[in-house]
Amino acid sequence: MCSGGDQSPEEKARTAQSREIDKLLRIEETEAGKSENLIVKLLLLGAGESGKSTVLKQMKLMNGAGFTPAEIANYRAAIISNIITCVETLINAMDALRIPYGFKPDADYEISNVNASLSPMPLAPFDKSTESILMSQSLPRGIRSLKGDDAETSKKSVKEEGVIAKADDTISRAAERIYEELGGSENQPYPPEITILKASERMLFGLDLNASILEAIKNFWNDTGVQYCYSRSNEYQLMDCCAYFLSDAGKFLSSGFTPSEMDILKARIMTTTVTESNFKVNAKTTLRVYDVGGQRSERKKWAPYFQDVKAIIFLIAISSYDQVCMEDESMNRMVENMNLFASICNHPMFKATSMIVFMNKIDIFNEKLAKSPISKYFPTFTGACQNSYEEGTAYFSNRITELNKYPEKSIYIYFTWATDTSQISSVLGTVNSILLGDALMNMGML
């Protein structure tokens, strides 16, 4: 048996945290008889895709609520839609970034070796009229500006903070040269799976998922050119769940498939309606959580929920430091996040509201650091080690903290991995104690 003295610092912190929560709950329960039902109102705010709804899903799981059969069916449809959108986005990005199928980024790029550097590609001419219809319907916003003249603009190296330039190195130039030599988007011979997928994009929505399509998605994802294109996904808009779903598309698209909790946490459904969820914390206390849509067009729906808010959990995807903003490609996503945070944090209505910041997606952030130096996008980052997780998180934590113009109010910053149930549960446990502490304080109970 471990005695208290044998506990690691982490375990000690967890024990102390759990005692703190118990203490707060006991105080609250003792006082409950004297007070009315206590409703602690909490807003989940942040830009699109920062992870708000994922945190809400985790709260539901922690509360033992789980997902209803109708919700599970809905997420299954969302996963199919996510897979199709990812395939569509990658097909378009291949042309926008001028990457040929079968391109091997580590090959010899001499012109004479062009053909040798590509995997054998049976010629399967694509029906141009169908292509133009599909392209005009489905071209993601992030891709459009990379086409034509705009590509030149984005190539320019700009020193301003946050700017995302299109990759301009030996490998990307070799890809472009081979792509042009093969005929570009007009005449490039497509491998058969691309032809199948391009012709099937719309059909897939009708769930007509025959074996040839499943095989095509598998071959498409394994294509070395597509993998190289995926490695440059910070230059366009691709869902974070792409690799998770495409690497096992056959399973997710099979007819008898039922999503697991993890699949549901990974599934992306953009929020367009504000939802209210109530969690009973104890006999007399209810946590009322509002989840809002974070895309710019959704933010006009936030204000009506600002009244009587006890705390805000503001989510920022820390992994977005090298990505373009969904709604404005000239804007870095992290800069967009910081601007939005400043406008909420310094809103007069929230002068005394606790701000709990979740710097989310630390798993993706950690993976990115090795190949995507922070200083390339944020020149004021002068960490001695460019790929140090500690230095990177400290830098962004300071950048966020210094945006607060109300020194008397508390900003609590946590680094979170919202799709990891054990990591986020531990953080949410701590947050609960802050929320209850603040709420009781406001009621004059502490």
Ligand SMILES: Nc1nc2c(ncn2[C@@H]2O[C@H](COP(=O)(O)OP(=O)(O)OP(=O)(O)O)[C@@H](O)[C@H]2O)c(=O)[nH]1
């Ligand atoms: N790898 C990883 N993916 C995450 C994490 N948090 C969220 N995601 C994924 O990011 C995507 C977007 O998450 P959502 O929770 O839908 O984002 P949101 O903030 O609710 O977005 P809007 O509803 O548009 O405002 C989903 O596919 C999630 O599975 C994380 O910590 N790590």
Ligand SMILES: [Mg+2]
């Ligand atoms: Mg959402």
